[in-house]
Amino acid sequence: MPPRHAKAIAHLSAVDPILGRWIAQAGPCSLTRERSGTHFAAVARSIIYQQLSGKAAGTIHARFEALFDGRSPEPHEVLKVKHTALRGIGLSERKAEYVRGLAEDVHRGRIPLERVDAMPDAEVIETLTQVRGVGEWTAQMFLMFRLGRLDVLPTLDLGIQTAIKRLYGLRSHPKPERVAKLGAKWAPYRTVASWYLWRVVDDPPQ
Incomplete structure (x- = not known):
């Protein structure tokens, strides 16, 4: 331990x-703490997993990565995928919009995910909850399991x-x-x- x-x-x-x-x-x-992949991929995964059982969410997430040869995509790659393709892997209309919105926000520099490691907890939550589909709970899970914050x-x-x-x-x-x-x-x-x-x-x- x-x-x-x-x-x-x-x-x-x-x-x-x-x-x-x-x-x-x-x-x-x-x-x-989950250290593999990018912060963008971690937030996208959390959106996909919201309000679904672990098994169902895992299946959809695997299909999502299959769109990118089985790996976690970069924001600009997600933006190249049509909305209908995201719907086709099992994402709801709203979640497909959320994932594309996250990709747009990060790609355009509106959400500085590359700087969250240095931010205090409250600022991380404030930053992440600017993304549609990311609420306080999701931001807290990111703090706990992605950034390894202890409090x-x-x-x-x-x-x-x-x-x-x-x-x-x-x-x-x-x-x-x-x-x-x-x-x-x-x-x-x-x-x-x-x-x-x-x-x-x-x-x-x-």
Whole structure:
């Protein structure tokens, strides 16, 4: 386990005994950062995956890359593909528009994806949410799994809300404001806390 994960676990266990007990049961953190490909490809993939099951989204994404000989395309290459071709691989009308819009924004320099590594979290979210089809949740997933930022808490995420309800014995799903308040003490490792909360849903406590 990377040293920063060990440090995060020690902090989370110290400030939150309930979460700490679950961490001890769940085991080591295997949270990783996706470094392959480009930032553009990562955002395009997130748009394709929105509101679909993993299997269905994976199939459509594979068809998308097949349009470019099985690799992740550059923005200018996506702009050369007809809208009907994007629809033909299974993208909805709206998602096809979103992917082309992202390509246009990046190609024209309106969205400076090449600079996001140096931006603070809030600026990354502000930058990405200028793209049609990219909301706060998608931008947060980019921060967590693409940029490897350690202090992100997706308060709108249903899985996070479900996990908190189960783990802390709440009567109903907490609203985003309550999630943020509860998670304030997890800083500066709220990404790691989120990873363990998702495990509550995927592999419930015994």
